[in-house]
Amino acid sequence: MGVMRISHINIRVLDMEASLKHYVNVIGMKVVHTDAAGSVYLKCWDEWDKYSVVLTEADVAGIINVGYKVENNADLDEFKQRITDYGTAVEDIAEGALPFVGRALKFSIPSGHVMYLYADKEYVGTDVGTINPEPWPDGLVGAGVHWLDHALLMSEFDIDKGINRVEDNTKFMIDVLDFYLVEQILVGPEGDQQLATWLSVSNTPHDIAFVGGPINGLHHLAFFMDSWDDVLKAADVMGKNKVKIDVTPQRHGVTRGYTIYFFDPSGNRNETFGGLGYLAQRDRPVTTWTEDQIGSGIFYHTGVLNEAFTTVYT
Amino acid sequence: MNVVRDENQSFVVTIEDTGESFSCQSRQHVLSAMSRMGKKGIPSGCHGGGCGVCKIQINDGAYETKKMSRAHISATEEASGCVLACRVFPRSDLSLCVIGKLQKNILKKTDKPL
Structure with a gap:
């Protein structure tokens, strides 16, 4: 039971084309999805879930929300209760409302930053796989972050x-x-x-x-x-x-x-x-x-x- | 003023507050040109139009801009030459004054200064 790790961050960018050059060519991520609103989803080679960074074009920069992955769906019920008991409003988000993500909780931490918790995100695997994997994949671009x-x-x-x-x-x-x-x-x-x-x-x-x-x-x-x-x-x-x-x-x-x-x-x-x-x-x-x-x-x-x-x- | 499109064309940018000036090519943004010359008249932040610390008022000259954060520059300001130095590309010599400043450390009001 519990939160495992950061799973995504959704940030605003002023210029999508320039941003993609940065996150792909410099950071070394791969584009895995573009949604109907034009937001672009990217993944690092050593991550196994579908994406971790979401870029949304806007007229200001900064963070939109951040998501953490929990171990089990049942954890969401427990956390929903705890967040409510703390006096914080929490919203149930239906499966698929966040692309490739299962049921989620949405709430604001005391600073107002919007946070999601969810247990399921589409599994796609790392670039080296799980059977007798190489230590790193060929063709890494830029910094090739993990x-x-x-x-x-x-x-x-x-x-x-x-x-x-x-x-x-x-x-x-x-x-x-x-x-x-x-x-x-x-x-x-x-x-x-x-x-x-x-x-x-x-x-x-x-x-x-x-x-x-x-x-x-x-x-x-x-x-x-x-x-x-x-x-x-x-x-x-x-x-x-x-x-x-x-x-x-x-x-x-x-x-x-x-x-x-x-x-x-x-x-x-x-x-x-x-x-x-x-x-x-x-x-x-x-x-x-x-x-x-x-x-x-x-x-x-x-x-x-x-x-x-x-x-x-x- | 002579306005050209050659990306290697160099122009002179003058900061009225300090009187310092530096050259800036038309493909360079004003903040980058200043920083690369080791000058510090305009506060230097993210160089991406996002943080807003390099806010300036251009009083004279022609320039082009790239998109800058509306959290820091309104459309009205932009139209009147109030822009972010990191999003300004000269098309002639420029004369400007500095509006933005790095806010002093947030601990400035505590009894123990940093």
């Missing part, structure tokens, strides 16, 4: 007004959806305000994360890569394709991951996240970063929080 790894959502944070949606979201994810806290940044006069949190529901250092900002939005969506070498090669691919890089290959203090922050052609921040960092466990003690060490927490080598981290988002 899978959609996590999303970091900007959540409204204003200490003076007593608003901290990072904290509210974190509590919701833990109390209602059984995520557990892995790392956090604590700030404020008393050092007790969660400015950012990283939560897991599996054994990866984060399946979702929240960071405080002036509004609710999208900080980034991240794709998994094996190694530091892969991250370096991904940066080469970005250089070749004139992708706007926000932060060149670097280690995160938080999660210990190998990272590149960069932007898609509509300004949605992407990350290639390499290495597992460590094996997150429910009984692993929570790591805390203090306000004076935020820079090292985010960008470990420079120890400097670039201006864009909390100010540039969609």
Whole structure:
């Protein structure tokens, strides 16, 4: 029983043609479907479900919704009850309303971000299959990322007004959806305000994360890569394709991951996240970063929080 | 002003606030040309028309634009030359002033500055 992992993210793009060049040629995903409204569905080679990223053309950028996959359909009944008991409105979504997806629950987390839970999504298999598989398929394009790894959502944070949606979201994810806290940044006069949190529901250092900002939005969506070498090669691919890089290959203090922050052609921040960092466990003690060490927490080598981290988002 | 379509044609972009100027080819957006010259007069964000930090007012010159987020630039603003520097491609020399700014760190109001 329970949530297993991030299963999709639906984002808005300003220019579909430019976006497809990015997610196909740079990220290395494949287009698997285009729906009647023109939204395009893409999949990474190491994912076995039908799709993970959905691009919808719009006149603004940012996130539309994010979906997490649960283990069994019966889990949806349990979660529906828990979400309702928490005082949050939840909607039943019929099978097929999300393409290739079974019955789903739709609700908003405290920041207002729309989230789906579902158990079934059409199985298509990875590009190497399940019988005596090769370690990776031939013909990988661009960075050739393995899978959609996590999303970091900007959540409204204003200490003076007593608003901290990072904290509210974190509590919701833990109390209602059984995520557990892995790392956090604590700030404020008393050092007790969660400015950012990283939560897991599996054994990866984060399946979702929240960071405080002036509004609710999208900080980034991240794709998994094996190694530091892969991250370096991904940066080469970005250089070749004139992708706007926000932060060149670097280690995160938080999660210990190998990272590149960069932007898609509509300004949605992407990350290639390499290495597992460590094996997150429910009984692993929570790591805390203090306000004076935020820079090292985010960008470990420079120890400097670039201006864009909390100010540039969609 | 002389308006041409040669994509390698270079124009001079002047930031009125700081007085600095740089050259920008017609196939380059203004923000990219500025950043590549190591200049910082216009706040630099996503370079994709999505985040809105590079908002400028073009006071003189001809240019073309690509689609930019309506969360940051209304159709009225766009029509009056208020645009995102990362979506502006010069078709003549340009003169502009900066409107956008990177918001100061959200912790600025707490007792302990970062």
